[in-house]
Structure formats: structure tokens, C-alpha cells
Amino acid sequence: MAVLNISDLHVNVEDKEILKGVNLVIKDHETHALMGPNGNGKSTLLAAIMGHPKYTVTKGTIMLDEQDVLAMRVDERSRAGLFLGMQYPSEISGVTNSDFLRAAINTRREQPISLFAFIKQMEQAIKDLDMKSDLAHRFLNEGFSGGEKKRNEIVQMKLLQPSIAMLDEIDSGLDVDALKLVANEIKAMQENNHMGLLVVSHYERFYELLKPTHAHVLINGAIVMDGDERLIQKIDTLGYDWIESELGIEIQEESVKQVSSIGLCGVKQRGDGQ
Template sequence: MSTLEIKDLHVSIDTEQGTKEILKGVTLTIKTGETHAIMGPNGSGKSTLASTIAGHPRYNVTSGSILLDGEDVLEMGVDERARAGLFLAMQYPVEVPGVTMTNFLRTAKTAIDGEAPSLRHWTKDVKAAMENLKIDADFANRNVNEGFSGGEKKRVEILQMELFKPKFAVLDETDSGLDVDALKVVSDGVNRAAEQNEMGTLLITHYTRILRYIKPDFVHVFVDGRIAEQGGPELADQLEDEGYDRFLVKA
């Protein structure tokens, strides 16, 4: 079992108006095999947490720590974090012109594992994963995300997650922009990875609809850069009924 520990994390960004603190003391522990849902209103710091875990240079950690099995994640480069077992499914996946899906996936897998996968087994794995996610086989020869719809980009993010087999996956609003059918396909992919690889999942979302398919063990409510409340899956149902008003009054 692996553990991702976030301890009293404070994060700021530089703006034209000066330094702005976004995360104001976040403490959270995730173990492999667990699914944690982070919910909250816009601007509460959810995506900032995801980007900070992944190592986005825009976000400055002013205090606190992130540890992966006791190792200091904040001392690692982005590539080192990926090799250590961290994966971020981006809210807005970027296009990579000139790089085919086939080349990208195998190059990334080689970089993460430190050796190239067996071509025979790798081809079989990619084909199976694409079929499971209902991604057309022709996409393997297209440039990464170029001309893809929003839903197709989100499926490709989950394709990477299934193939790279991380210890922990951070899913930053992966459900945004998905219709009902695509949401079910993407959720099935997350559940497969969690079950097959004992992956820990940090699922960031505004809405409870994805939680109908990906059942969280824990729900954390983010408000104004802090965890305002946490509980089990019943907390998501309460948020569906009541919204975030009571937290915003407190904030």
C-alpha cells in the first residue's frame, strides 16, 4: 500500500495585483485503493491543488508538504513525479501537433517505466484499452488531441491513465463537458484502473453525477482554499440537495 500525504499545504500565485494565496492549509491523506472526491464552488482551490500535486510552475508552495511514501514530492520535477506514480488528468487537455498518439503513448510509457514495453504486449494493451473506452482505432495515428472533441480528449486522458498504471490519479473535473454515455465510459475506465492496479483516486468535481458511477470512500468540501467539511459518500448526497450555501456563509 502506498500513501499520498498532503500536510498543511499553503499555495499562492503571482497576479498583476500582487501575490494571492489560493490554498490556505490543506491536509489530506490518500491511500492506494481509496477514492476521494473533492467538491466545492468555483474558485475554491480544487484545481490549484491538482496542479500543485502535478508540479505546475505557476503555483508557489509557501509552506506545508506533499509526501509520497515518505518522499518529498515538492523536491521532484514533473517527470520525476510521473515516474514516482502520480498522474494528472487535466481539466483542459492540450493539443500536441506533430506527435501521434502511438508515439506519445509508447514514449511516455518508456519514460515512466525506465524501459520500453514489449511491442507485442504493448500493442495488445493499447488496442484493448481503446476498445474499452470506445476510442476509434484510427485515433492511434492522429496527433495528440488535435481536432478531438472535448469528450474525446477526456477519454484519451483516461486511456493514458489505464496504460501508465499510476499509484495515484488526480482527475481534475474529468466529467465536465461529457454527455451521459461518455460519462459512463470514462467512469468505467477509472473504476477498472482502480480495481486492477489498486490505484488511489483524487476526483475533483462540481457535481454528483459522476459519483453515481465512481463511488467515493470519502468526500471533502473545498471552500476558500480549505477543507470545510469531510465525510463519507452521504455528504455528496447532502450537497446535491442543499448546495454550498451554508459553507459560503461560514467563509
């Protein structure tokens, strides 16, 4: 039985505190919907759990069963059973999907997987996700459409069989049919291996297909409200304004970075105000 226990988690990005004390427990076979306005820390939470080097945990703990996740490197977290389906998966030229995934599977085994067994598994996953048969030989995410990238994340998840999977807006870029297909595959996998799920999405339709057991609202770097499917439906209908009123909080707007000159081109910042 896998349990991911996040306690009083504080996370900084470039000296700015984004998460300000997140508490969350995800057990196997549970599906947690993580909602909230843009720029309030949802993706930061998922990336910090996975160990993204840009995010610094300043306080708190993350435990996977009895294991201290924060003491692990990124690869160790993955091998321990964590998986993050990314919002923007990297494109890596020269590295084929099959080479990458075979290497990733072999990191979890004492003996390397046989080529025959690997091809069989990969072909099945490609078929299940209704992807083109040449996926295995294509370079990792290079030239993929937005939807293909997201489906490829699920192909990876199917082959790596995590105990806790986090999906960061995995539904964006998917058309209606693909959304249903992906949701069904996630559900089928969960039925099979009982993995726990932490899902970030802005769309009620995706949650409707995944049928979350829990829902959380993350605002200003902390989870301010918990509930179930009814909370998702209410947010889908009313937005987040009612939470501000009900809890007496003010949602901080997503900060927009100002474009500034680095002084290498003709457009330079001028000190004289012109």
C-alpha cells in the first residue's frame, strides 16, 4: 500500500515563496483533484514532489510510505514509485522513445528486459493510446503535436507502473475523443495496479471521467478547501470568487514578468525616460 504524505511543505522559486505550508495525503487507489486559479502553486507542488532543480523546499516533509522523498535524487524518486506526467514534456533530439523507455524500465530491474518483452509491452501501450506505430522509433517528443506529447506521457506511465502518479494538465491539447481515451486508460491502469493519483486540471469534463475521490483547492500557496466531486462541480459553475468571499481571502494574481532588455540589441533601456 503506497501513501504519499506531504506535511507543511514550503517551496521557494528564486527566493520567492510559492508554497506556504501544504498538507496532503494520497493513498493508493485514491484520485485527488487539485484545483485553483493560475499561478497559485499547483504545478509547483507537483514539480517539488518530483524534485525539479528549480524548486527549493525550505520547510516541511514529503514521505512515500517510510521513505523520505526529499532525501532522494529525482531518479530515486521515480524508481521509488513516483511519476509526473508533465505539462510541457521536454523534446530530446537523437534519443528515440524506445531507447529511452527501455533504459527507464531497466533502471527498475535487476536483469534487463528482453527486447521481445519490451517491444510487446511498448506496442500494446502505443495501441492502447491510439498513437502512430512509428512512435517507438521517433525522437522523444520531437515534432510531436501537443496531444501526442500528452499521450506519450501516459504511454510512459503505463510502462513504468508508478504507485503514485501526478498529472499536470495532462488533458490540455487533447481533443474530446483523446480526452476520453486517456481518462479511460488512466482509470484502467488504476484498477489494475491501484496507484494513487494527484491530478491538476482546469476542466470539469476530465475530472468527470476520472471520478476523483477527493478535491482540493490551492490558493496563495496553501490548500484552503477540501471536498469531493461536488466541490469540482461548484467551481466549474461558479468559479473561485465565492471561495474568496467565504474564506475572506484575496487571490493573488499570477505575476507577469516584464520584458527587459539585456543590452545586446538596438532596443536598450534608457535612463532618461525616453
